[in-house]
Amino acid sequence: MSTEITIKDAAKQLNISVQRVRTLCRTSELDARKVGNSWIIDKDSLNSYGLKTAHKIAEDHPAYNVNKQKPIALSFFSGAMGLDLGIEKAGFEIRLACEIDKYCRQTIALNKPNAALLSDINHYDAGDIRQAAGLTEKDDIDLIVGGPPCQAFSTAGKRKGFNDDRGNVFLKFLDLCLQLKPKYFVIENVRGLLSCPLEHRPHYKRGEGYTELDEDELKGGALNFILKRLESSGYGFSFNLYNAANFGTPQIRERVIIICSRDRKRPPYLVPTHSEHGEHGLPKWNTVKRCISKLDKHDHLNFPEKRLKYYKLLKAGENWKSLPIDLQKEAMGKSFYSGGGKTGFLRRLAWNKPSPTLVTHPAMPATDLAHPEEDRPLSVQEYKRIQEFPDKWQLAGPLIQQYKQIGNAVPVGLGYAVGSLIFRLLRGIQVIQPVNFKYSRYKNTDDIAWRAEFSQNLSNSRKSSNSNKRKAL
Incomplete structure (x- = not known):
């Protein structure tokens, strides 16, 4: 049950003047009632306002009021929770969110106050995660999802891979998943992960007079390292580069999704719901007009x-x-x-x-x-529609931060495709996939074709290296 607090206490909590709090009460931006010459303010309303305007810090806290009837999902690098909303829509309970960004944390606290909230993934071990999520050592975790920072692998960045601090949290996430041993875990990342080396050799140190690139220095060396870790841990896996438009999102957005299974079996690919021109008997891709034409309110830059x-x-x-x-x-x-x-x-x-x-x-x-x-x-409202966020989803912080949160998010429809597939696998429901479906515009982006290409590149590099050695003799 909500409680009420005074104007002075409200001003102290928000770190603003008493006069400013009075104005917020008069304009109904805070839920308050007049008592004599002063105001009494609803505490929940104050908390919500403080988070949304970034006047209030979203503190770490454990899970509240957990739902034990649904399969359990834990989320890392949660951002504005686009992936999580899709997972939740598929039938999971998001028991825990882990996010370091100030504004994203406030957004999470605004919309999902009952989910456990943690900050920097580097500060926690498997025991801390279980405790925050209200889980014992005997409790099984159905699903862990996470999209480690993509800049380390992005083609727009310097491609430092795991030598980048952001790449290191990728390995921390992988380690936590293997320690927590969920039935399934999902890694989401940008297309650049498919081609980023584990160790980057400067171009001026390549070619004549230098040794050939080794396994870690080849294109895709970082992903190859991840896959070897998965194989040694006993997890089965599959991956593909998925265009979100094939799952109902009114947006061309491609992301690598790696699905890992504790039962050692290779999971099937995501099941598309749409296709570009209606191939495979599916509806055509959704359009901008269908999703934004009936919006009334618009907050936007100029x-x-x-x-x-x-x-x-x-x-x-x-x-x-x-x-x-x-x-x-x-x-x-x-x-x-x-x-x-x-x-x-x-x-x-x-x-x-x-x-x-x-x-x-x-x-x-x-x-x-x-x-x-x-x-x-x-506008931000149009951004939300295109990324399939609910209209009622609240975003914390100034306008530019709201754009950033939604712009960085995984489309809800793609998250739903992930959640639906894993929900079916957990329930033993048969997954039927269309034959020869074109998930992406690029070649060799699924686990089978990618590994064949990587193996061929590695073989070519070794042959070239041996040939150079013979010439030297």
Whole structure:
């Protein structure tokens, strides 16, 4: 049952002035009632306001009011909980969330106050995790999910892999999963994981006069290291590069999903619900128009005036290339003469297609995400719809942080596909997959084709190395 507190106590908790608290009471931003000349404030309302505006820190806490009827899922690197919402929708209870980002923690506390909340994964061992989740050593964990920071493997970064501090938390997550021994665990990451080496050798140390790349230095060395750990631990696994559009998300967004099984069996791939052109008898991909056309409220950033004049000349689905050639040069400046497709510049979304991959800032010059018709970037509400978050899902922090949280999230539909598959496997329900389904636009992105390619590359490297040795003799 909620309790009430005074204005002075409220001001102290939020670290703001008493006068500011009075204003919040008068404007009904806080749930309060007038008693004489002062206000009495509902404690739950104050807590919610403090988290949403980042005036209040989301403290670590154990799980409350646990549901023992549902299968148990633990979440790491939870972010704004897109993956978790999908897992929950499939029938799991998210018993624990682990997240270090201040604003994401506040978002988690706002929306899932009963789930245990932990911070830096490096600060906990398997016993700490069980205790926070309300689990004993004898309790079985059905599922662990996590998307370790992707920058260490992203093609946009320096590709340091496990030599990057962010890569090290990947190994910490893997170690925790193997110690906690869940029936299933899931690793989510970016496409760059498929090609990132475990050890990066500078390009100036390659070629004539240097030894050939070894196993850890080859493209994909980091993933190969992970797979060897899984095999030695006794877990079966499968992975693929999945386009979220094939699972109902109105967005082209590709992520590597590794599914690991304690029973040593190789899990099946996720079951698609949509296809680009209706192949396999499935519905066509969802579109932007279907998900955002009926929204009323919009909180959004703005484009600078110098870019707005060009947007006013573009229609839905167009970008800078649709402008007259003289305006293309004017709008792009020096970038006009650089290489690459540059399709993210001055980009309006198309109504009748899925959105491009949402980014953390929709108004950056090279990754513009403009509304199909209105002269503005996509709003946070539209971001939520495209990532399939519920409209009522509260986001903490300033506007730019809200964009970042949703832009970094896993689409709920992709999370639901993961949860649905594992729920079926736990229940022994047969999983039927379409034959030869094209999960991604890229080649050799599933575990079978990827491993064959990696083995061939390793064999070629060893042959080349042996050949060089013979020449030296």
